[in-house]
Amino acid sequence: MRSVNATPESSRLARLLLLTLGSVVGLLIFSMMLLTFTDVIGRYFLNLSIRGAHEITGVLLAVIVFGALPLTTAFREHVKVSLFDTAFRGRARVARDVVVALISLVTLAGFAWLLWDEANQLAMYGDRSLFLRIPYAPIAYFMSLMSGLAALVVLALLVNDMVDLVRKPRRS
Amino acid sequence: MVVLTGFIALFLLLFCGLPIAFGLALVGFFGFAFYSGFGASLAMAGQVLFDTTLSYDLSVLPLFILMGAFITQSRMSDELYAASNAFLGHRRGGLAMATVSACGGFSAVCGSSLATVATMSKVALPQMKRYGYADGFAAASVAAGGTLGVLIPPSVILVLYGIMTQTDIGALFAAGLIPGLLGIGLYFLAIQWVTYRNPAAGPPGERIQWRDRWRALGAVWAVLLLFVLVLGGIYGGVFTPTEAAGMGAAGAFLIALARGTLTWKTFLAALVETARTSAMMFMVLIGAMLFANFVNIARFPFLLADLATGFDLSPLVIILVIMMIYILLGCVLESLSMMLLTVPIFFPLVVGLGFDPVWFGIFVVVVIEIGLISPPLGLNAFIIKGMAPHISLGNIFSGLIPFIGADIVRILLLLFFPTIALFLPRLFH
Numbered sequence: 116m117r118s119v120n121a122t123p124e125s126s127r128l129a130r131l132l133l134l135t136l137g138s139v140v141g142l143l144i145f146s147m148m149l150l151t152f153t154d155v156i157g158r159y160f161l162n163l164s165i166r167g168a169h170e171i172t173g174v175l176l177a178v179i180v181f182g183a184l185p186l187t188t189a190f191r192e193h194v195k196v197s198l199f200d201t202a203f204r205g206r207a208r209v210a211r212d213v214v215v216a217l218i219s220l221v222t223l224a225g226f227a228w229l230l231w232d233e234a235n236q237l238a239m240y241g242d243r244s245l246f247l248r249i250p251y252a253p254i255a256y257f258m259s260l261m262s263g264l265a266a267l268v269v270l271a272l273l274v275n276d277m278v279d280l281v282r283k284p285r286r287s
Numbered sequence: 288m289v290v291l292t293g294f295i296a297l298f299l300l301l302f303c304g305l306p307i308a309f310g311l312a313l314v315g316f317f318g319f320a321f322y323s324g325f326g327a328s329l330a331m332a333g334q335v336l337f338d339t340t341l342s343y344d345l346s347v348l349p350l351f352i353l354m355g356a357f358i359t360q361s362r363m364s365d366e367l368y369a370a371s372n373a374f375l376g377h378r379r380g381g382l383a384m385a386t387v388s389a390c391g392g393f394s395a396v397c398g399s400s401l402a403t404v405a406t407m408s409k410v411a412l413p414q415m416k417r418y419g420y421a422d423g424f425a426a427a428s429v430a431a432g433g434t435l436g437v438l439i440p441p442s443v444i445l446v447l448y449g450i451m452t453q454t455d456i457g458a459l460f461a462a463g464l465i466p467g468l469l470g471i472g473l474y475f476l477a478i479q480w481v482t483y484r485n486p487a488a489g490p491p492g493e494r495i496q497w498r499d500r501w502r503a504l505g506a507v508w509a510v511l512l513l514f515v516l517v518l519g520g521i522y523g524g525v526f527t528p529t530e531a532a533g534m535g536a537a538g539a540f541l542i543a544l545a546r547g548t549l550t551w552k553t554f555l556a557a558l559v560e561t562a563r564t565s566a567m568m569f570m571v572l573i574g575a576m577l578f579a580n581f582v583n584i585a586r587f588p589f590l591l592a593d594l595a596t597g598f599d600l601s602p603l604v605i606i607l608v609i610m611m612i613y614i615l616l617g618c619v620l621e622s623l624s625m626m627l628l629t630v631p632i633f634f635p636l637v638v639g640l641g642f643d644p645v646w647f648g649i650f651v652v653v654v655i656e657i658g659l660i661s662p663p664l665g666l667n668a669f670i671i672k673g674m675a676p677h678i679s680l681g682n683i684f685s686g687l688i689p690f691i692g693a694d695i696v697r698i699l700l701l702l703f704f705p706t707i708a709l710f711l712p713r714l715f716h
Binding site for chain 1: 312329332337345559567570618624
């Protein structure tokens with residue numbers, strides 16, 4: 116929730132990747148808005164509706180949410196309880212940070228694995244949307260890849276933090 | 288027993304600082320696996336992950352968030368404050384009242400308590416300082432005003448409640464309006480009480496001519512129109528909530544564009560921020576869904592209901608106990624996650640007792656609002672502290688006490704006169 120203005124500590128390539136991802140996802144949100152807007156205007160004022168607008172919106176939402184997941188992760192924007200932060204100091208804090216990062220990593224990797232499995236099944240059965248016949252499998256593969264990317268981001272942040280810690284010990 | 292272990296594990300993980308979404312997901316997954324085996328749990332989790340986001344109805348969330356991002360970007364906050372100041376500023380404590388009503392107006396279209404407090408404190412705090420308002424009182428009026436938008440529709444948290452419980456979102460939006468306005472009224476009374484006891488805390492400002500008042504109001508017509516369009520559209524049954532959110536976002540975009548505050552850079556920033564906030568919320572939602580599946584397969588809500596009947600508790604006592612649990616939880620958990628975590632547990636019990644699902648949604652949101660301004664975690668107080676470092680947290684929290692009192696009065700009113708919430712939805716639906 117907290118907005119972070121500084122770019123995450125990362126190499127130039129990673130930053131470029133996140134910037135591109137952000138722009139794409141952002142423009143998809145804007146298209147979603149335009150789609151809803153045009154659909155409503157068309158339906159109520161011109162008696163025209165966009166065929167399958169609802170299905171496209173649903174697909175866009177899935178792509179936007181999972182496309183933004185690596186960004187949310189990179190900016191450390193996942194909500195957490197910070198009440199007991201001060202209870203961890205020095206080594207305990209480092210240990211905690213490592214454990215939390217590893218659990219997050221496993222969870223996101225788990226998401227990736229589950230979605231990959233789901234995608235395989237969707238591909239096998241050839242599931243498609245009702246109206247526009249949009250195939251579901253590629254969407255699930257994308258969601259899986261983005262969860263995997265988010266897991267990598269967690270790893271990168273952890274490595275970064277550890278390198279910082281070695282360079283500037285006990286800065287807290 | 289398993290559920291209890293689940294809760295303990297969850298809170299241990301969360302208190303260590305694990306993102307709430309991941310904690311919910313992990314405990315939900317393993318808890319479900321305990322009852323139905325790993326194979327079933329894997330299948331369940333995969334489906335929840337895929338199905339939750341691939342949904343037309345849920346696109347209402349990013350669209351409302353986008354509307355708020357554009358409104359924030361359009362810097363309408365100054366004009367809104369000027370307009371409410373023109374009508375209220377000359378009274379004792381008037382600037383604080385102007386702050387509360389401008390916050391209410393802004394957060395109504397913005398939908399985010401955080402953004403409202405951050406934006407309005409920049410506008411309102413310097414003004415109140417200029418007129419010699421007490422620091423803690425001034426800060427408290429911004430912090431309290433910022434909570435109003437959580438309830439005044441369109442409200443993101445009500446949308447999530449509607450999704451979790453399959454309650455009609457339009458009805459929830461209708462139900463939130465009067466309690467939201469009542470909140471403003473009670474905050475006004477709190478302000479009057481403070482300035483009655485200590486007139487120096489909020490001296491009156493200058494009286495403004497009627498002609499200038501209308502002019503100030505004219506400057507904010509676009510936001511008012513947007514509010515009326517979005518809510519009127521939903522209430523009148525012209526738009527579904529998703530359509531209204533799309534129209535609202537487009538309207539907010541046009542306002543920002545017309546005011547010339549939108550550059551390519553700020554435009555993209557608003558979009559990316561919306562995407563990031565959406566991803567954050569959906570992760571908590573997915574985690575909460577997984578956790579809810581675990582709680583349900585363990586039949587925990589039914590056990591609770593049996594427990595309640597076993598002790599022969601009256602519905603009123605049960606609601607009061609739930610309220611206490613919320614207020615306690617509000618001290619450690621952030622509001623959105625708290626609602627997503629608890630509603631699946633309490634909802635079946637409360638509805639089984641004969642309470643209206645729409646009413647319970649409003650009740651939960653009002654209770655959650657208190658968490659935003661009460662010590663020790665009151666998020667809004669911390670945001671103000673961040674914006675105005677010279678005011679101490681203790682000062683802000685003690686300034687907030689009358690406002691918390693006003694909120695408690697509002698909860699009691701809601702409890703004993705449910706019509707306050709249910710009148711409008713019954714009228715429209």
